[in-house]
Amino acid sequence: MADGVTFAAVRKLALALPGVEEGTSYGTPAFKLRGKLLARLREDGETLALRVGFDLRDLLMNADPETFYVTDHYRGYPFVLVRLPHVARARLRDVLEEAWKYSTPKALLAAHPSRRPG
Numbered sequence: 001m002a003d004g005v006t007f008a009a010v011r012k013l014a015l016a017l018p019g020v021e022e023g024t025s026y027g028t029p030a031f032k033l034r035g036k037l038l039a040r041l042r043e044d045g046e047t048l049a050l051r052v053g054f055d056l057r058d059l060l061m062n063a064d065p066e067t068f069y070v071t072d073h074y075r076g077y078p079f080v081l082v083r084l085p086h087v088a089r090a091r092l093r094d095v096l097e098e099a100w101k102y103s104t105p106k107a108l109l110a111a112h113p114s115r116r117p118g
Helices: 007-015 054-063 089-103 106-111
Strands: 020-025 028-033 036-041 047-051 079-083
Touching: 007 020, 007 028, 007 036, 007 089, 020 036, 036 089, 047 089, 054 079, 054 089, 079 089
Parallel strands: none
Antiparallel strands: 020 028, 028 036, 036 047, 047 079
16 A cells, blocks of 8 residues: 555645646635646545546556545546545656646647646
């Protein structure tokens, strides 16, 4: 099992991404990109709901179901749930970056060529 990360670490990683701002969603801390939800801390304080494409979500859940999962509520939405006590910081950084790429308008991606999908 990984060492896990705190929400403070999530905050630092998320706010390092271009255009990401901190806010709230459903009364919990959240990160948004141009007003669109990118990630939010769920009410349990240990789970992050993270916007990713369905293909990546399936890949993550198949590779590491102890860390990445969905509930029935999220099944039809492009989100994966991340158990913060189980995820390694480097892994979370990579998945956050993929979530950012998935949610970023093309013009913002073009302004940050080092972060373009490739």
